[in-house]
Amino acid sequence: MTSRRDMLRSALLGGGATVVAATALGSxxxxxxxxxxxxxxxxxxPDPNFAEGRIRSIKDNTLLVLGSNMVFHSIKVVDxxxxxxxxxxxxxxxxxxxxxxxxxxxxxxxxxxxxxVWLNIVNIKxxxxxxxxxxxxxxxxxxEVLCHVxxxxxxxxxxxxxxxxxxxxxRVAQHVQIxxxxxxxxxxxxxxxxxxxx
Amino acid sequence: MHGIAATQPxxxxxxxxxxxxxxLFSRRMRARAGQTAxxxxxxxxxxxxxxRLVGVVELAVAAALLAPPLSPWEGTAAALLCAGxxxxxxxxxxxxxxxxxxxxxxxxxPVDVRAFTRAGLLLxxxxxxxxxxxxxxxxxxxxxxxxxxMALSAELDRYWLTPLRRLLVRLRRPLAVVPSEHVxxxxxxxxxxxxxxxxxxxAQLTSDVQDTWDEDGLRFVVYGARERTxxxxxxxxxxxxxxxxxxxxxx
Numbered sequence: 001m002t003s004r005r006d007m008l009r010s011a012l013l014g015g016g017a018t019v020v021a022a023t024a025l026g027s028x029x030x031x032x033x034x035x036x037x038x039x040x041x042x043x044x045x046p047d048p049n050f051a052e053g054r055i056r057s058i059k060d061n062t063l064l065v066l067g068s069n070m071v072f073h074s075i076k077v078v079d080x081x082x083x084x085x086x087x088x089x090x091x092x093x094x095x096x097x098x099x100x101x102x103x104x105x106x107x108x109x110x111x112x113x114x115x116x117v118w119l120n121i122v123n124i125k126x127x128x129x130x131x132x133x134x135x136x137x138x139x140x141x142x143x144e145v146l147c148h149v150x151x152x153x154x155x156x157x158x159x160x161x162x163x164x165x166x167x168x169x170x171r172v173a174q175h176v177q178i179x180x181x182x183x184x185x186x187x188x189x190x191x192x193x194x195x196x197x198x
Numbered sequence: 199m200h201g202i203a204a205t206q207p208x209x210x211x212x213x214x215x216x217x218x219x220x221x222l223f224s225r226r227m228r229a230r231a232g233q234t235a236x237x238x239x240x241x242x243x244x245x246x247x248x249x250r251l252v253g254v255v256e257l258a259v260a261a262a263l264l265a266p267p268l269s270p271w272e273g274t275a276a277a278l279l280c281a282g283x284x285x286x287x288x289x290x291x292x293x294x295x296x297x298x299x300x301x302x303x304x305x306x307x308p309v310d311v312r313a314f315t316r317a318g319l320l321l322x323x324x325x326x327x328x329x330x331x332x333x334x335x336x337x338x339x340x341x342x343x344x345x346x347x348m349a350l351s352a353e354l355d356r357y358w359l360t361p362l363r364r365l366l367v368r369l370r371r372p373l374a375v376v377p378s379e380h381v382x383x384x385x386x387x388x389x390x391x392x393x394x395x396x397x398x399x400x401a402q403l404t405s406d407v408q409d410t411w412d413e414d415g416l417r418f419v420v421y422g423a424r425e426r427t428x429x430x431x432x433x434x435x436x437x438x439x440x441x442x443x444x445x446x447x448x449x
Binding site: 009080084087115116129132135151166168170173192 | 295296308356360363364371375378381382384385388389404405406407409410411418420421427429430443444445447
């Protein structure tokens with residue numbers, strides 16, 4: 001890992017930074033898990049290069065995933081696959097029971113070779129019912145969701161200002177949007193980003 | 199028991215008057231009638247007339263409870279009304295779990311255990327009131343009951359519960375953080391996304407963040423870019439997006 005990092009570092013700093021030609025395709029940050037693909041998929045037809053569901057089992061580097069529409073997906077994770085679980089994580093962080101969204105390339109044998117996998121990612125809106133020790137109690141359509149602040153990971157974006165690790169500006173009763181990682185089979189979420197309108 | 203039964207009509211009447219007046223005269227409540235469980239029960243078009251009808255019945259029962267002469271029928275009528283509320287709440291909980299109840303004012307919260315407790319307390323008070331005790335009411339008991347019923351009313355939360363919680367948050371500061379040198383990855387990514395370097399390379403990117411590490415005041419962020427690898431260097435301090443560097447490396 002270190003030698004690869006050294007190689008990438010020297011390629012960037014030693015070789016002189018380059019600006020590569022842009023085309024019309026978009027970014028692939030965590031928000032892209034919820035983005036609509038601009039591909040040529042028929043309206044209403046499932047995107048073959050996308051899968052969602054919960055991990056039933058893990059065999060070698062393949063995740064067996066049961067989709068919410070009861071369709072099984074085999075998702076192959078390779079060296080170049082990015083995994084997100086409240087941030088970039090190694091493959092061994094993927095556990096049976098985790099929910100996921102994955103994008104990649106569908107192989108002829110039906111296996112999805114994943115480029116990006118987002119584990120347990122959730123994007124919820126609601127208003128803050130209460131704030132207790134490092135936890136926001138979010139009212140999401142009448143359901144309480146406990147959103148935990150994770151030191152060093154959670155950030156707040158107030159309006160257009162840069163993200164800050166200081167979440168103490170959040171107020172009871174205000175509306176927020178939370179991007180985070182669900183703790184499977186609970187009503188609890190670890191916060192990645194809180195978006196606040198003010 | 200002396201005085202307890204005599205207290206109940208006042209408590210019940212207070213809440214029935216409040217509920218009836220809100221249903222008859224609150225413009226906001228009429229505007230949101232379509233979002234209550236009542237709209238599901240009687241149809242959206244008949245929600246406002248139904249709301250008014252319930253309001254009139256509530257005011258009529260309240261007037262009967264307050265006006266002499268005393269009669270056991272008054273408590274019975276109130277008990278029937280409260281039993282109806284409970285049945286309606288149960289219907290709302292089962293048939294329209296996301297709709298609000300439209301009981302005492304406009305709000306968007308669905309029926310929960312507090313709404314059931316409030317209706318149950320009112321029913322109990324109505325049953326206690328049936329003997330039609332002519333004795334003087336117990337003021338302290340009446341006030342305690344009214345306070346308990348108000349505390350169970352989600353409609354009033356913004357007047358006392360929200361300010362109370364804000365005050366506690368201000369005093370306890372549950373989200374206060376120890377100042378730290380560590381920059382969360384989200385902060386660096388926010389700067390990265392706004393940089394010309396990222397804009398120029400984003401079309402090539404095929405994965406989310408593969409790897410990241412800090413070195414010499416820079417945070418290196420690695421993405422997959424088809425058969426290649428995109429490496430960005432984001433300064434850990436400062437907020438100038440043009441300081442971000444990028445290169446594409448053949449893997």
